[in-house]
Amino acid sequence: MRHLSKSKLMAYRQCPRRLWLEIHRPDLREDSTATEAGFQAGYIVGDIARKIYDSKQNGRLIDIQRDGFEEAFNLTQKFLGQRLPIFEAGFKTQGALAFADILLPHKNGWRMVEVKSSTCVKDYYYEDIAIQTYVAQAAGLSLTKVAVAHIDNSWVYPGQQDYRGLLKEVDVTEETLSRQDQVQGWLQEAQSILASAEPKVTTGKQCDIPYECGFHDYCSAQEPQAEYPIRWLPRFSTEPYRSQGIIDLRNLPPTVSLNPTQQRVKECTLNGQPWFDAAGAVADLAPHILPGYFLDFETINPAVPTWKGTRPYQQVVFQFSLHRLGKRGKLEHKEFLDLSGNDPSRTFAMALIGACGEAGPVFVYNAAFEKSRISELAERFPKFAKRLLAINERVVDLLPIARNRYYHPSQQGSWSIKAVLPAVVPELSYQNLEGVQDGGSAQDAFLEAIHPDTSVDRKEQLERQLLAYCQLDTYAMVKLWQVFAGKTQWRL
DNA sequence: GTGGCCTTTACCTAACGGAT
């Protein structure tokens, strides 16, 4: 009999091998990325949920890290007797463990609320909560109601630490209880899987459901490797071919119909040559006459908003870099970075208006992102709306030009800026940057910089790193433009 | 007017881009 936490059982619902590895070889799992950020963006959803659901401030929180499993179970039983709100109550049955985010006295029993940081009730929550409630009920808990509390991303934070309205509660009692009969079977199957040898399951769709499995690299390393994987073909369903044992582009039957982009990826990959429609690129850029601007934003999007007037998961702009390229190739740079800890939006909007000038194309990469941010600022600050929307009118997207005119085998089917730049402008490298080398570390740096405990020296260091990183981003776009526009003789 | 066939439009979803 193994101790099976609910999350590990969920793993088995997708793939028995995933469950087996979770229990027997957790060391093989890739570190999950975002969860271990040093500086948390504002509040954690769970903390807020406890405050919201503990209006009388008499709830009992069980700390599994501190107390350990056995003590958590004992405390749970003790607190159940007191009929007060309980957070992280622990239950155990048939080797399965479950911890309930919130338990509240309800009628003659208890109401269980599972807190999720998503913005809707996902299908897989039903299985998740079915296991949760099964374990709790089998351990003797009387449940009268089960609910999911998820984030309401249409809610606007009014400030003053007033987080009522952040969470939206959805009753899932029926959906959950109707699955109870199945859970018993899942538990037995899980135990028998764990008692056996490692199941060998080939990688497939299930590896990414409901999110990427941490053992994917381990499993795929044991399979034949394609030198030119067919998954490099953009928007191409590999499943039908995988089942036929076709994993390499060289083995893809010529009869398979590919769209022009896929065809290009295939050809360039197999002949190892980049493709560049230089005349086409020049023609695409010709209508957009200099002076031109090159713009990039950095944002932060905390689940729990920290600034009055912002929504959950809203992308709040805190930094931009702007290069201006004159008619004869003169390059200037402007930038903005707000590390005050206050909402940067308003000063950002003003600085952006001031920096962009009155006319000339504003080049960005994947225009939807920057344009959406600008539109949002226009909505929030009507006084600036006209001037902000005027900038949006000037935005020119370099992504479709890259996609239509350029491909290098090293892109591996992707036209994201991180795939395109090293191919087009190999001499530019982010490796030389210290600290901040990508968007993720930019957010970390921002959070650390605005944290009250951060020293002045450290803050200045982070500021320098952030500025260097964002400036390199737009400079890289200038270099990209230079190649596409055929101005390689310019010294930029 | 109905049935059959083809074309167009409308709608939906997965993939991809950006940000963490």
Added chain:
DNA sequence: ATCCGTTAGGTAAAGGCCAC
């Protein structure tokens, strides 16, 4: 783990055409 907007591609519904 999470968000969002755009887009490509597929499918379903609607529309158009003509023979019978």
